[in-house]
Amino acid sequence: MALPLRIAPSILAADFTQLGDQIRQAEAAGADQIHIDVMDGCFVPNITMGPLAVEAxxxxxSLPLDVHLMIVHPENLIPAFVAAGATLISVHAETCPHLHRTVQQIRxxxxxxxxxxxxxTPAVAVKEVLPFVDMVLVMTVNPGFGGQAFIPQMLGKIGEIRGMLDALGSTADVQVDGGIDVTTAPQVVQHGANVLVAGTAIFRAPDGIAAATRALREAVRQW
Structure with missing residues (x-):
């Protein structure tokens, strides 16, 4: 099922002394949404942002804010992130023993x-909640840090998730996060991803945010 290609710059790689300006630059460059990585130092070995960063x-x-909760007990903070302005909230299957309930809570x-x-984590872990979600995020690195190398073995999982969604007639997006750049982006799109999270490749690109965003979109244009 062909879905619109969207680019979601991850502010984890942004210059936090210039965060507002860098978000504005990403929007001006044609970004489709802003990806915000929330880490708690427990589920993943790093601590990053909270609701105040989303509010800022x-x-x-005006772009959609795509908030990725890499935290234990995400259900406790969902109301705060929505109140702060989150458009979309992603929770890990690994942290949610009552995943369907948490998905319902977000909506x-x-x-x-x-x-x-x-x-x-195998694709089958989310099979039963696929009818209830608007997106599935396949991590293509182990979560916790930016700048990691893409794990090519995840391509098969991306295809599996897209196939499961198509079988349901679902228009849910398949997002990928980790090591996405002009080389890996065409690979994940070929396998069914349509939302590309890119941090280092955009915010730390030597040619700047605008040129990097254009290059990433151009790299997948033929797909």
Missing amino acids: ARRVT EAGAHPSVVLNPG
Whole structure:
């Protein structure tokens, strides 16, 4: 099922001394949404942002805010992130023993629900909630840090998830996050991904945010 290609720059790689300006630059460059990585130092070995960062981003952009919760007990903070301006909230299958309930909670709070799979988690782990989500995020690195190398073995999982969604007649997006650049982007799109999270490749590109965003979109144009 052909879905619109979207680029979601991850502010994890942005210059935090210039965050508002860099988000504005990404929007001007044609980004489709802004990806915000929330880490708690427990589920993943790093600590990043919280609802205040989402609220700040909401003040400087009208783009959808795509909030990726890499935290334990995400259900406790979903209301705060929605109130801060999150458009879409992604939760990990690995942290949600009652995944269907958490997905329902996100939608009832007013955001679009998404589920995430770590590299070591099989696609079947989210099979039963696929009818209830608007996106599935396939991690193509192990979560916790930016700038990691893409894991090529995840291509098959991307295709498997897209096939499961198509079999349901679902128009849910398939997002990928980790090591996405002009080389890996065509590969993931060929396998069924349509939302590309890119941090280092955009915010730390030597040619700047605008040129990097254009290059990423051009790399997948033929697909």
